[in-house]
Amino acid sequence: MDERTVGEVLPEIRRRGLKVEYLIMAVAPGNPGGFGELRTQTEPVGDEWVVWEAEDARRGVVRLLVTDRRYDRNPVYGGPRDAVIKE
Structure with missing residues (x-):
């Protein structure tokens, strides 16, 4: 779900x-x-915000790591996620 x-x-x-x-x-x-x-908040952010990563917060809750704008590279990984995470 990133980017x-x-x-x-x-x-x-x-x-x-x-x-x-x-x-x-x-x-x-x-x-x-x-x-x-x-x-960290449960109040919605805008639909245009960018998701850089998703993680389990606790049972039944997913935490989205977000920014209000797009950056040239994923700030969680310092570049493209796929360069770090091989699925």
Whole structure:
């Protein structure tokens, strides 16, 4: 679900009967990789926000790591996720 918009991933999360929470990420200027956590919230963010990663928060809840804009590379992995995670 990484690098898609919230609006693109929410239908699948809902289809699976899961609840969602959002970890709002802080990305350093120049996006050198890595991120800070501004806050975690259950209040919805905009459909255009970008999901960089999804993780299990607890039973029945998925946490979306999001930013309010798209960056040139995934801040969670410091570049493309697929360069780090081989599925």
